[in-house]
Amino acid sequence: MKGVVIAGTGSGVGKTSISTGLMSKLSKSMRVQGFKVGPDFIDTMYHRSATGRCSRNLDSFMMPKDVVKKVAVHGSKGADISIVEGVRGLYEGRSGKDDSGSTAELAKLLGFPVVLVVNARSLTRSAAAIVKGFMSYDKEIDIAGVIINNISGDQHENKLKDAMEEIGINVLGMVRRDADRAIPERHLGLSKDRSSDKNTLDSMERMVEELDLDQLVEICYGPETNDVDDLYVKRDTGLTAAVPVDDAFCFYYKENIECMMASGIKIKNFSPLNGDMLPDADIYYLGGGYPELHLETLSENRDFFQGLRTACEDNKVMIGECGGMLTMCSSIVSEGMTYKAAGIFDAEADVAGKRHGPSYVVAGSNGKCRLFDGTIKGHEFHYSTVRPGSGCEFGFDILRGGGIVGNKDGMICRNSIGTYMYQHALSTDDWIGRITEICE
Structure with a gap:
C-alpha cells in the first residue's frame, strides 16, 4: 500500500479541488484510491466521480486506530496508489496538546508522506516561512513537497520558487488564480444540479494541469500490507x-x-x-x-x-x-x-x-x-x-x-x-x- 496525504496549512486553501483534480488526472493512467480524513460525504462523492472507486473516510474518533488502518488497507486493494485528502490544517485535531484526530495523526498511522497545499495569495518569503514551520513542527511527519495555490502572475511565481528553494522543499507545482476555474455554486457542499458535477470535476482537473504528476507519483510510498478479511462479523441471515x-x-x-x-x-x-x-x-x-x-x-x-x-x-x-x-x-x-x-x-x-x-x-x-x-x-x-x-x-x-x-x-x-x-x-x-x- 503506497500513497500520499494532501494536507493544507489551513481550511480554504484548495485541498478538495486539488486532491480531486489529481485523482481525476491520475485515474486516466492508473488505479487511484481516494480517502478523506474525518467525517464527510461530499468530498468522498467527488473522489468517487474522479476515480470510479468508492472513496472511504478515515476517522480516528469514530473508529479505533487499528480499524482505521484496516479500512485503508481494505479500500486500497487493487489500487496502484492512494490519495488521502486531509481535513482543515495539517495539525488541527481534537486537542491543542496532541495530534489526535488530525491529518498529521493519519499520515503517521498510514506511513504516508505529506504534500502541503499553501494559499500564497499576497505571500512570497512568508509562504516559505510557513512551510518551514510546518516541516519543523513534527519531525515524524515527512513533508515531501508543496503545491502552491493562488499565484497571481510570473513575478509572484518566480519569487515563490526562489523562496521555496531557499528552504529546500520540492515544489510539485503552482496553481494560477483563474476565475474560469471557479467551482459552480453548491448547496451545502454539493451542486444543486447534479448534471453540473462534471463541470465541477473538469474545473478541478484544470487546476492541476501544471502540476508535476510524475514527481507526485514518485514520492508516494507506504508500508507493506496483507489483505484484510476481519472487518465485519460474518453471518448467513438471508435478510x-x-x-x-x-x-x-x-x-x-x-x-x-x-x-x-x-x-x-x-x-x-x-x-x-x-x-x-x-x-x-x-x-x-x-x-x-x-x-x-x-x-x-x-x-x-x-x-x-x-x-x-x-x-x-x-x-x-x-x-x-x-x-x-x-x-x-x-x-x-x-x-x-x-x-x-x-x-x-x-x-x-x-x-x-x-x-x-x-x-x-x-x-x-x-x-x-x-x-x-x-x-x-x-x-x-x-x-x-x-x-x-x-x-x-x-x-x-x-x-x-x-x-x-x-x-x-x-x-x-x-x-x-x-x-x-x-x-x-x-x-x-x-x-x-x-x-x-x-x-x-
Whole structure:
C-alpha cells in the first residue's frame, strides 16, 4: 500500500479541488484510491466521480486506530496508489496538546508522506516561512513537497520558487488564480444540479494541469500490507434491506452497507425520486442527502411514504439518518411551504432552521431503543430543526453533540428510529448484530 496525504496549512486553501483534480488526472493512467480524513460525504462523492472507486473516510474518533488502518488497507486493494485528502490544517485535531484526530495523526498511522497545499495569495518569503514551520513542527511527519495555490502572475511565481528553494522543499507545482476555474455554486457542499458535477470535476482537473504528476507519483510510498478479511462479523441471515439511493438519499458510509452484506443481508436499492415503489424488506435504511431539494417530487410518491408507515406498523426495522429522519416526520417545512412526509413520528421538520457544520456525537442508549445499545459514536450535520410533539419518545441521551432537542436524539416508534446522528459500522464491534436478532 503506497500513497500520499494532501494536507493544507489551513481550511480554504484548495485541498478538495486539488486532491480531486489529481485523482481525476491520475485515474486516466492508473488505479487511484481516494480517502478523506474525518467525517464527510461530499468530498468522498467527488473522489468517487474522479476515480470510479468508492472513496472511504478515515476517522480516528469514530473508529479505533487499528480499524482505521484496516479500512485503508481494505479500500486500497487493487489500487496502484492512494490519495488521502486531509481535513482543515495539517495539525488541527481534537486537542491543542496532541495530534489526535488530525491529518498529521493519519499520515503517521498510514506511513504516508505529506504534500502541503499553501494559499500564497499576497505571500512570497512568508509562504516559505510557513512551510518551514510546518516541516519543523513534527519531525515524524515527512513533508515531501508543496503545491502552491493562488499565484497571481510570473513575478509572484518566480519569487515563490526562489523562496521555496531557499528552504529546500520540492515544489510539485503552482496553481494560477483563474476565475474560469471557479467551482459552480453548491448547496451545502454539493451542486444543486447534479448534471453540473462534471463541470465541477473538469474545473478541478484544470487546476492541476501544471502540476508535476510524475514527481507526485514518485514520492508516494507506504508500508507493506496483507489483505484484510476481519472487518465485519460474518453471518448467513438471508435478510433483506431496502436502501434508497438517489439525489435525495445519497449519504451512506460504504462500510455500513458492507457490514450488512457480511451478515448475509441482501441490499435492495431503489429511487423514490424516480417513482420507485418501496420494496418489501426486513430492514429499511434511509440515509441522508438532499430531500429538502426534492420535496414536491417526494410528496408525489405516495407509495413511498405510505409504505414506510405500513412497514413501521408491521414492526419492521427502520433507521433514518438526518435527511432520512426528516422524511419519517409528519411534515417538512421549506421556503414557507409545508409538505406531508411519512408520519412515523409526531414531529415537524423545518429545513430553514439552525445550521452548523459537521460535529462529533457521543450518545448513550437509554434502553428504550431495541436496535442499538451502549455508548454510540457518530457525527451530525445540522441544517434543519425538528420540533417533536409532546408524546415523542427518544432512544439516545446525547453526551456530546446537539441531537434533536434537550440533549435527546433518536426518535423511536416500535422498531423505527430517526436520528440526526450518522453512525459508522466500524465504530463498534457488531453494528448490525442486535438488528439481525430482532429481524430473525
